Amino acid sequence: MSAPPIRNGELSGETGDTFLIEHGMSLKRFYSGKPFFKMITDVKWWRTVVVDPSSNFYYIWLIIMSFAVMYNLIMVIARSVFSQLQTSCRPIWLTIDYVSDTLYLVDIFIQTRKVTLENGQFVIDTKKLMNTYLKTFDFFLDVVSILPTDAIYLLTSIDFTIVRTNRILRVQRISTFFDKTDSRSNSPYAFRATQLIMYILLSLHWNACFYYQVSEWIGFCSDNFVMVNSSCEKENLGVTGSDSLLFAYVFSFYWSLLTITAMGDVSHPKTVPEFGFVVMEYLVGILIFATIIGNVSDIITSMNSEKATLEEKIDGVKQYMVLRNVSKELEKRVTKWFEYLWIDRQTVDEHEVLSSLSLRLKTEIASQVHLDILRRVTLFKECEAGLLMELVMKLKLAVFSPGDYVCRKGDIGKELYIIKRGKLDVVADDGNMVFASLGEGIVFGEISILNIAGNKNGNKRTANIRSVGYADLYVLSKEDLWDTLKEYPEAKSKLIEKGRQMLRKDNMLDEDLSKEQELLDMTTEQKLERMDQVLDDTIEQINKLTIEFDKIQRRMKKKLTRAEKKLELLILKKMSKDKE
Incomplete structure (x- = not known):
């Protein structure tokens, strides 16, 4: 959706004034009709604010909300179970509680103004956005999560924090934050591993709190299964009990880790409630452990997929070389x-990676990566942008090993090369003498791919070029160039003419052959156009000659007239003298 026109510093159109909180989207709207501080105090202005879900603003807001939700996920259960934790810092907890509640309320407002897509168009009508949000299940969870359950404090105690459990229903914000971070991160596998560890720790935390609460209900020190304190000792573990909050939490967390992972020996339950609790623990532990194994397996598989693909290719090539009795040196x-x-990360196929993108996005990415490289080619410096954008999509990366010949003298030139990285030597036919060295950014082979008639080299390579070490070169093939130039006939003519100029400069162009070939390459339409042009030029020359002839004829008449008059005068004078 394009932005409406701006008149007198304000947006105009059917949607009225709109302020879009966003960064980096093509849909960009600015409101400059009022000073900022006046805008934020204007109720009408707030009614027009919309939020772009792909913007930096929304991402930062998700970070803030994730901290608020994570606080509730961790502390609501912990403060409900560990009474020392609640009573020791009660004012701090209450302050953080109501700050997070305020954030929850603001989050509902932001969700009502979050821009959505409808039929491929951005919806920015605030009423429509609100109605869409109100119909979602997320709205129901958001409302339930902010219900004032704290009012139950009046009937119980201010330390009865379990009533705030509904706050954890806003957990989908954390999930949204993780999804957006995963898409933005340059190291998605590391982030997914960190995310999995966080889920594991959170599960262990909740399980530790449940264990402590069950121990309190059954009674501390009632048997070897429950939590210990300073009045008892866990003989089979050799642990002396303590009344400190740190000891209680660490012991519970340790028990939770042993139970869920089934990696350690814990005391056997003695009573029916203990058996029931342990059964539930093991069932949950099996589910969590299976989830962990599955997620870790997926992460490792994804991380190693590229290497596995490369190893599969290597194995296939090795088997082929063995079957064809390839020499050990070449195999090495x-x-x-x-x-x-693999070491240089050149196994990525750019065309395969970008294949799922639209043509426009692929072109933009390719232009950012390759356009500057292509502009280094003298031949393409003055070409129109459209042609260059087409050509950058045709560039391919080629890797040459030490000692590989990129081209040999006398080979038919079929590619243009641009050195991305590495060093190449121009060597003699015997390969011993080095005439010159080529480094990063050097371009060669551009003339040969143009098929210029009259080229004394006949589009053949004029030098042997060999790779010194490993070299990465961008390659543009003759076929790809000519396929692209079909859509740009004017650019094609300019490129060929520029190529001729470069050959003339080096005295490598046969002018007669060039003109003959130029005539042969012409289509019937081009020949007719040329004949028309020649005819027009001939007519123009005839017209010029006619005009010039008329001018000369007039001058001659004037001269003859003057001569006749002079002759008459001379005759009259002579006759008068004879009479005398």
Whole structure:
């Protein structure tokens, strides 16, 4: 959706004034009709605010909300179970509680103004956005999560914090934050591993709190299964009880870890409630353990998928070389080439990675990555942007091993090369003498791919170019260039003419052959156009000659007239003298 026109510093259109809180989207709206501080105190202004869910603002808001929800996820259960934790810092907890409640309320407002898509268009009508949000299940959870259950304090005690359990229903904000962070992160696998560890710790925390609460209900020190304190001792573990909050939590967390992972020996239950609790613990532990194994397996598989694909290719090539009795030296070079690809991360196929993107996005990415590289080519410096954008999509990366010949003297030129990284040598036919070295950014082979008629080299390579070490080169093939130039006939003519100029400069162009070939390459339409042009030029020359002839004829008449008059005068004078 395009933004409405701006008149006199304000947005105009059917939607009225709109302020979109966003960063980095193509949909961008600014409100400059009033000073900012006047805007934020204007009720009408707030009625028009909408929020872009892909913006930095919304992402930062999700971070804030994630801290608020995580606080409730951790502390609501902990303060309900560990009474010392609640009573020792009661004013602090109450302050944080109501700050998080305020954030919850603001979050509901932001959700009502979150821009959505409808039929591919951005919906920014605030009433429509609110109605859409009110119909979602998220709205129901958001409302339940902020219900004033704290009022139960009046009937019980201010330390009865279990009534705030409904606050954890806003947990979907954490999930949304994780999804957006995963898509923004440059290290998604590391982030997913961190996310999994956080879920595990949170599960262990809740289980530790349940164990402590069950121990309190059954009675501390009633048997070896329950929590210990300073009045008893856990003989089978050799642990002396303590009344400190730290000891109580660490002991409960340790028991939770042993039970859920089934990695340690814990005291056997003695009573029916203890048996029931342990059965539930093991069932939950099996579910959590299976989830952990599955997620870890997925992360490791995803991390190693690229390497596994490369190893599969290496195995296939090795089997082929064995079947075809390839020499050990060549086999070793092939293996080292694959190793270089993996070490230098050159195994990524750009075209395959970007295949799921739209053509426009692929072109924009390719232009940011390759356009500056392509502009280094003298031949393309003055080309129109459209042609360059087409050509950047055709560039391919080629990797050459030490000692590989990129091209040999006399080969037919079919590619243009741009050195991305590495060093190449221009060597003699015997390969011993080095004439020159080529480094990063050097371009060669551009003339040969143009098929310029009259080229004395006949589009053949004029030098042997060899890779010194591993070299990464961008390659543009002749076929791809000519396929693209079909859509740009004017650019094609300019490129060929520029190529001719470069050949003339080096005295490598046969002018006669160039003109003959130019005529042969012309289509019937082009020949007719040229004949029309020649005819027009001939007519123009005839017209010029006619005009010039008329001018000369007039001048000659004037001269003859003057001569006749002079002759008459001379005759009259002579006749007068004869009479005398």
